[in-house]
Amino acid sequence: MAVDVKVVLAGVGGQGAVLAGYVLAASAIKEGLSVRTYGDMGMSRRGGSVSSFVNIFDKEGTSATAVGTADLLVGLEPIEAVRYCKYLKEDGIVVVNSYLILPSTVGKKDRAELSEVENLLEFLKKNFKKTIVFDANKIACEINSLTTNIVMLGAAFSTGKIPVSTETFKQTLRDSFAPEIAEMNIEAFERGYDECNRK
Amino acid sequence: MAISNVAGNPGEKTLLLGNEAIARGFIEGGLRVAASYPGTPASEILNTLINVGDKYGIYTEWSTNEKVAAEVAISTAISGLRSMVSMKGVGVNVASEPFQAFSYMGTVGGIVLVSADDVGMHSSHTEQDNRFFAREAYLPIFEPPGPMGAHQMAKAALDFSEKWGQPVMFRTTTRIGHSAADITLGPVQKTKEKGEFKRDPNRWVNLPVNARRMRRELIERMEKIGEEVESIPFNQIVAEGDGQFGVISCGVTFNVVREAFKDLGLGDKIGLMKIGTPYPLPKKMVQQFLASNERVLIVEEVEPFVETQVKSLAHEGSLSTQILGKEHIPLAGESGPREVVMGLSQFMGMEPPNRFERADRIWKEAQALIPPRPPVLCPGCGHRTAFFAINVVEKKLGLKKEGGIVKPSDIGCYTLGYQSPLNAVDTNYCMGSSIGASSGFSHVIDNKIVCTIGDSTFFHSGIPPLLNAVYNKADINVVVLDNSTTAMTGFQPHPGVGTTATGQDTKCILIEDVARACGADTVDVVGSLDLDGLVEALEKAVNTSGVSVVVARQPCVLLDVRTRLKKGEKIKKYQVDQELCTKCELCLNLFGCPAFRKIDDVIDVDLALCNGCAACANILVCPQEAFKEVD
Numbered sequence: 001m002a003v004d005v006k007v008v009l010a011g012v013g014g015q016g017a018v019l020a021g022y023v024l025a026a027s028a029i030k031e032g033l034s035v036r037t038y039g040d041m042g043m044s045r046r047g048g049s050v051s052s053f054v055n056i057f058d059k060e061g062t063s064a065t066a067v068g069t070a071d072l073l074v075g076l077e078p079i080e081a082v083r084y085c086k087y088l089k090e091d092g093i094v095v096v097n098s099y100l101i102l103p104s105t106v107g108k109k110d111r112a113e114l115s116e117v118e119n120l121l122e123f124l125k126k127n128f129k130k131t132i133v134f135d136a137n138k139i140a141c142e143i144n145s146l147t148t149n150i151v152m153l154g155a156a157f158s159t160g161k162i163p164v165s166t167e168t169f170k171q172t173l174r175d176s177f178a179p180e181i182a183e184m185n186i187e188a189f190e191r192g193y194d195e196c197n198r199k
Numbered sequence: 200m201a202i203s204n205v206a207g208n209p210g211e212k213t214l215l216l217g218n219e220a221i222a223r224g225f226i227e228g229g230l231r232v233a234a235s236y237p238g239t240p241a242s243e244i245l246n247t248l249i250n251v252g253d254k255y256g257i258y259t260e261w262s263t264n265e266k267v268a269a270e271v272a273i274s275t276a277i278s279g280l281r282s283m284v285s286m287k288g289v290g291v292n293v294a295s296e297p298f299q300a301f302s303y304m305g306t307v308g309g310i311v312l313v314s315a316d317d318v319g320m321h322s323s324h325t326e327q328d329n330r331f332f333a334r335e336a337y338l339p340i341f342e343p344p345g346p347m348g349a350h351q352m353a354k355a356a357l358d359f360s361e362k363w364g365q366p367v368m369f370r371t372t373t374r375i376g377h378s379a380a381d382i383t384l385g386p387v388q389k390t391k392e393k394g395e396f397k398r399d400p401n402r403w404v405n406l407p408v409n410a411r412r413m414r415r416e417l418i419e420r421m422e423k424i425g426e427e428v429e430s431i432p433f434n435q436i437v438a439e440g441d442g443q444f445g446v447i448s449c450g451v452t453f454n455v456v457r458e459a460f461k462d463l464g465l466g467d468k469i470g471l472m473k474i475g476t477p478y479p480l481p482k483k484m485v486q487q488f489l490a491s492n493e494r495v496l497i498v499e500e501v502e503p504f505v506e507t508q509v510k511s512l513a514h515e516g517s518l519s520t521q522i523l524g525k526e527h528i529p530l531a532g533e534s535g536p537r538e539v540v541m542g543l544s545q546f547m548g549m550e551p552p553n554r555f556e557r558a559d560r561i562w563k564e565a566q567a568l569i570p571p572r573p574p575v576l577c578p579g580c581g582h583r584t585a586f587f588a589i590n591v592v593e594k595k596l597g598l599k600k601e602g603g604i605v606k607p608s609d610i611g612c613y614t615l616g617y618q619s620p621l622n623a624v625d626t627n628y629c630m631g632s633s634i635g636a637s638s639g640f641s642h643v644i645d646n647k648i649v650c651t652i653g654d655s656t657f658f659h660s661g662i663p664p665l666l667n668a669v670y671n672k673a674d675i676n677v678v679v680l681d682n683s684t685t686a687m688t689g690f691q692p693h694p695g696v697g698t699t700a701t702g703q704d705t706k707c708i709l710i711e712d713v714a715r716a717c718g719a720d721t722v723d724v725v726g727s728l729d730l731d732g733l734v735e736a737l738e739k740a741v742n743t744s745g746v747s748v749v750v751a752r753q754p755c756v757l758l759d760v761r762t763r764l765k766k767g768e769k770i771k772k773y774q775v776d777q778e779l780c781t782k783c784e785l786c787l788n789l790f791g792c793p794a795f796r797k798i799d800d801v802i803d804v805d806l807a808l809c810n811g812c813a814a815c816a817n818i819l820v821c822p823q824e825a826f827k828e829v830d
């Protein structure tokens with residue numbers, strides 16, 4: 001069957017959504033597949049909302065992702081998962097980190113109401129039957145707080161939706177980063193995978 | 200070791216960002232010099248060339264602004280070598296002057312002006328379509344459909360420019376520059392190290408007597424170029440169609456159009472023409488396409504640049520084809536899959552697909568649940584403390600009653616001082632505008648004026664307006680927010696840093712020295728995290744008439760923390776002592792560090808985000824002095 005998978009990563013500037021998208025894309029190339037990605041850069045990085053679109057295909061794929069067409073949403077933060085879920089198709093899968101980061105620009109009067117993570121998760125579950133929720137920050141902090149993005153990719157791979165083998169992905173980490181950093185991220189990847197494989 | 204391998208061997212397949220692909224294309228085309236001033240979405244082109252320049256014998260520099268970068272590249276080309284100058288779309292406004300003149304002279308070595316237009320305004324203040332600038336300056340335009348096309352076109356643009364002796368514009372957009380694709384590297388043409396300047400004052404000195412002759416030569420040259428573009432592969436009739444409907448697509452919309460055809464099940468019923476050189480257009484090819492289709496839709500982003508030309512070609516050729524464009528394709532913003540599918544179905548008289556309904560409903564409901572998340576100043580950023588100090592002084596001197604301090608600002612991370620709770624940016628026109636704007640205000644309003652400008656922006660275009668303020672007796676206060684880098688665009692060095700693009704040591708030019716040399720009445724230097732010192736210096740400045748300059752200096756916290764961690768230093772952190780906190784929320788409502796949070800009525804610091812600037816420990820931020828160093 002033809003490969004044509006669209007993944008959307010969404011998070012907060014600094015969480016590494018764009019970098020994670022590149023590593024994923026590079027791993028797909030290693031398997032002989034073609035890729036098109038688009039990631040936010042520049043202004044939006046300073047703590048703003050950041051997204052990365054990764055399309056993986058063998059023959060013909062799409063260069064840009066329309067709303068309602070993605071297969072998998074990887075939400076590095078719940079508010080951002082809700083912001084980008086319009087890109088998912090009806091039977092798409094959501095993998096979301098439950099750790100909330102409230103924007104510092106939220107005014108006094110909205111602060112309490114917006115802090116309710118449950119509302120966000122309910123919304124995702126209501127619209128997408130397969131929504132996997134877990135606290136990726138907790139896992140990442142046990143390794144290194146900067147690894148949330150790769151913990152989330154581990155979770156994304158556990159859905160079976162990504163047409164790349166976990167071995168190839170880990171090898172891409174080894175080829176892309178210094179050994180200590182690669183090993184740290186491989187641990188993060190495996191922890192995320194195992195955590196969600198059971199769900 | 201990296202994710203992308205720009206410097207890989209020919210034949211190797213690697214993931215390249217559009218901007219890396221452009222850089223690689225230039226390398227393959229035998230580039231000798233690359234100059235730029237940072238700006239999204241262009242920065243990665245020079246960043247990439249800097250990293251691999253040594254290997255390929257390419258000289259790279261971050262110039263002080265786009266105009267200077269253009270002049271550096273032009274002299275390379277005049278010396279017979281190949282060069283490129285890249286910039287974000289609005290940068291072309293700054294670089295415009297030298298290119299207008301250079302176009303008349305024509306070039307010896309290939310030279311390409313990369314205009315990275317920010318369609319969608321992801322991080323720019325205009326969506327300007329620089330193809331109009333290129334047309335006005337007689338620069339042939341190469342416009343790629345995506346990263347792969349950009350890789351091929353960058354090399355071709357250098358060859359083309361050299362062949363025809365004419366500078367070329369390479370027009371890319373954010374969508375292309377920041378997309379990545381699997382790209383197969385091509386062979387690299389070696390560049391000579393030394394050029395040769397052949398003295399020819401009748402050509403290189405643009406006196407009117409020369410310019411009048413050269414303008415005629417330019418028009419002739421462009422006519423020949425117009426013939427040439429009929430046969431280059433970037434312009435092509437891709438599908439003939441059945442003669443009823445046809446689409447002419449330019450730039451990034453090409454792939455989107457093809458996907459839309461599939462999406463709407465149009466198959467090979469519809470004709471398709473691809474335009475890679477929107478100026479000059481391959482006239483004969485366009486007329487041929489028009490002649491064989493009853494109705495043609497022009498799909499291009501932003502302005503109807505190709506559209507108006509095609510309409511005039513139809514007129515010239517007495518063709519009755521119905522030509523549509525901006526009736527169906529938006530003027531503002533990007534034309535992505537949705538816009539193109541909708542526009543195309545309208546054009547074809549088809550029922551537009553309704554499958555966006557679910558996504559629209561979800562988006563409507565989602566918006567009610569989530570707050571916007573604009574970019575903000577980082578935890579520990581010295582810009583925040585500087586803005587906060589300006590607000591403190593405004594209150595302390597009772598200026599709020601008199602309409603408050605007017606706070607013109609400029610372009611950089613510090614423009615984010617616009618956000619709540621700082622609200623300390625009142626105006627911003629373009630790079631370097633803060634000081635000129637302040638001068639203007641000072642002659643017509645009574646408010647005190649305190650403007651803010653970043654260090655890189657000061658060197659880019661802040662010095663002439665500072666001289667102007669002194670010369671024309673303005674009464675203003677200028678705060679230069681010196682974080683020793685060009686932070687917003689990714690930490691490029693500038694003349695106040697002490698290193699060049701490639702990391703070599705160079706003279707470090709101090710802003711206070713420049714300000715004194717410009718004749719400022721008072722000049723003070725304060726650490727940006729020293730709140731008390733800032734308040735004192737600002738009070739003095741505001742109470743002194745004439746031009747006062749305060750340099751608020753603190754290395755960018757992101758860079759600083761990174762270097763300190765590398766050296767093995769510990770970053771101290773601050774936490775709220777809950778015994779002392781009275782939940783007055785002043786810290787959140789006036790200072791607003793993103794590391795502060797309030798969960799279940801408890802205000803504390805997210806230690807993962809805290810960068811240890813210690814500003815919160817100042818009584819001005821927390822009257823209870825509840826923020827304490829954590830051990």
Ligand SMILES: Cc1ncc(C[n+]2csc(CCOP(=O)(O)OP(=O)(O)O)c2C)c(N)n1
Pocket residue numbers: 236237238239287289290293610611612613630652653654655656657680682684685686687688
């Ligand atoms: C003419 C023009 N060139 C380039 C840019 C891109 N640009 C936006 S912010 C910025 C950086 C300014 O650096 P600095 O003034 O040092 O402020 P910082 O971001 O470091 O706070 C640049 C170059 C622009 N907006 N306009």
